[in-house]
Amino acid sequence: MRYTPRVHLDLHRHLEGSHSAAALADVARELDLRVPPFFDVAAGRFATAAELTRVTTVTTPSDDPAAFYGCIVAARAAYVSVAAIAALAERALREAATDAPAGAELRLSLFSMARTLIEHARRPWRDVPPAEFAAAYAEPILAAVIAARDRVVAATGVPLLLRLGLSRTFESAPHYQALATMVTGHAAALCGVDVLGIVGGADREPLPPELRAILDALRADLPDLTIHAGEFAGADSVDRTLALAPQAIGHGVRSLDDPAVVERLVASGVTLEVCPTSNRLLIPSAVDALVAAHHAAPLVALQRAGVRCVLGSDDPEPLATSYQRERAIAGELGVDLAQLDADAAARWRALARA
Numbered sequence: 001m002r003y004t005p006r007v008h009l010d011l012h013r014h015l016e017g018s019h020s021a022a023a024l025a026d027v028a029r030e031l032d033l034r035v036p037p038f039f040d041v042a043a044g045r046f047a048t049a050a051e052l053t054r055v056t057t058v059t060t061p062s063d064d065p066a067a068f069y070g071c072i073v074a075a076r077a078a079y080v081s082v083a084a085i086a087a088l089a090e091r092a093l094r095e096a097a098t099d100a101p102a103g104a105e106l107r108l109s110l111f112s113m114a115r116t117l118i119e120h121a122r123r124p125w126r127d128v129p130p131a132e133f134a135a136a137y138a139e140p141i142l143a144a145v146i147a148a149r150d151r152v153v154a155a156t157g158v159p160l161l162l163r164l165g166l167s168r169t170f171e172s173a174p175h176y177q178a179l180a181t182m183v184t185g186h187a188a189a190l191c192g193v194d195v196l197g198i199v200g201g202a203d204r205e206p207l208p209p210e211l212r213a214i215l216d217a218l219r220a221d222l223p224d225l226t227i228h229a230g231e232f233a234g235a236d237s238v239d240r241t242l243a244l245a246p247q248a249i250g251h252g253v254r255s256l257d258d259p260a261v262v263e264r265l266v267a268s269g270v271t272l273e274v275c276p277t278s279n280r281l282l283i284p285s286a287v288d289a290l291v292a293a294h295h296a297a298p299l300v301a302l303q304r305a306g307v308r309c310v311l312g313s314d315d316p317e318p319l320a321t322s323y324q325r326e327r328a329i330a331g332e333l334g335v336d337l338a339q340l341d342a343d344a345a346a347r348w349r350a351l352a353r354a
């Protein structure tokens with residue numbers, strides 16, 4: 001097999017987690033967003049990028065994702081208009097293109113973006129009928145992000161894919177349904193669907209039946225399905241996720257707890273999208289246990305078992321990382337970079353066909 005060195009493909013990255021402090025500071029000034037944390041009302045001035053970093057980045061590992069989620073919410077405070085979202089998306093996509101010059105795939109949490117926009121208009125989102133939610137809020141956001149992507153691709157020549165993210169928080173089936181129906185009209189501009197989101201409770205990675213029905217329906221137009229699993233929950237979560245026949249699983253590192261699940265991953269050829277810094281910061285106890293059990297970093301152990309693995313930055317701003325940094329970390333952990341690149345290239349070819 002021919003080895004193409006340094007295939008810099010970021011295959012797991014979220015748009016909401018890609019708003020750098022510098023971009024937030026600049027866009028706040030450009031669009032005169034005089035809201036916290038971007039504007040210090042008492043001092044009467046905009047926050048600097050260095051000041052914003054304190055509220056947009058976590059540095060301490062914790063099994064409680066509250067601080068991380070707080071960073072996402074802090075950045076979302078800038079989603080005050082479609083224009084602001086478009087400006088931030090363009091900056092995030094440009095930064096992704098620089099970070100991963102062979103290409104990147106970004107997930108778009110369209111429901112939460114639309115909900116945030118409505119809340120900034122001082123309207124309870126549940127009061128917005130599903131059809132209006134989709135047509136008046138979600139669709140203009142989606143169109144603006146797609147247009148921003150197209151501009152960045154034209155300017156940089158770096159291929160950038162967008163994936164619809166549907167959250168397992170699943171706040172309202174009718175609103176998700178309306179959003180999904182609207183998205184099918186933009187399917188040609190998207191590369192697939194992702195299931196994401198942090199939830200509390202006994203089951204940290206639920207797949208509600210109504211969400212599964214929406215995924216099934218979307219698959220005709222967007223066949224490439226990825227699902228976050230085996231991150232906040234264990235190998236069982238990966239096992240039930242495999243029943244949905246996804247093309248890839250976000251994280252999935254905790255499949256290592258069960259050799260039978262690892263075997264299923266190998267046999268199915270499903271790719272795991274592994275994000276080392278994200279795991280170190282958000283599931284430190286699970287990572288420590290895996291390292292102790294396998295005498296290797298999860299990505300190394302998965303590769304040795306024959307599981308296809310690609311690398312992602314996940315949420316570069318809140319996790320204070322980048323694709324380039326994840327790549328350097330992978331090298332230090334003893335990851336087989338040639339195998340990683342071969343798996344990334346294969347996954348990218350599959351995405352280009354989808």
Ligand SMILES: [Zn+2]
Nearest residue numbers: 014228250314
């Ligand atoms: Zn993720």
